[in-house]
Amino acid sequence: MPKRPTLKPKRLPNGSWQLNVPASLSKTGSRARPEFTSKQEASVYAKTLLARISKHGASSTQFQSSEANDAKAALRMLGNASLQGDHELTLKAAVRHYLEHLKHEETARSSKRFTDCLSNQGEIGRVGPPTTSRRQLQ
Secondary structure: OOOOOOOOOEEOOOOOEEOOEOOOOOOOOOOEOOEEOOHHHHHHHHHHHHHHHHHHOHHHHHOOHHHHHHHHHHHHHHHHOOOOOOOOOOHHHHHHHHHHHHHHHHHHHHHHHHHHHHHHHOOOOOOOOOOOOHHHHO
16 A cells, blocks of 8 residues: 655745645646745645545546536436436546537538538649530630
8 A cells, every 4th residue: 555645844944835746646647836925824725635635545636626527517407317218427538428419510520521522523633614515715
């Protein structure tokens, strides 16, 4: 089992206090060293972070609050769906379905562009209006 971080506040030469938050615990995924004006403020932040980790696990800190709010809203929408039949109502299933939909849309758009290009190809190099035949031009 990995060693649990202590997150002890350290006094800096300028009088402020700093915490050394390892990358595995920071919101950004990189090591963070937030500074605080008082030791108490740094200690409160450390306790809050450690409490969140013990309650939700280390990976819970990787979500920004806006991402967590989006996930909660999506879960509410899935929970409130009045669907008949057996459906896998999870965020993972919803994202998988939506990505398949977007890929299908992109393929359809590419096919449309290709057919438009083919239909416009006859117009390239023509002289005169589109109804003019080559025989009429001679």
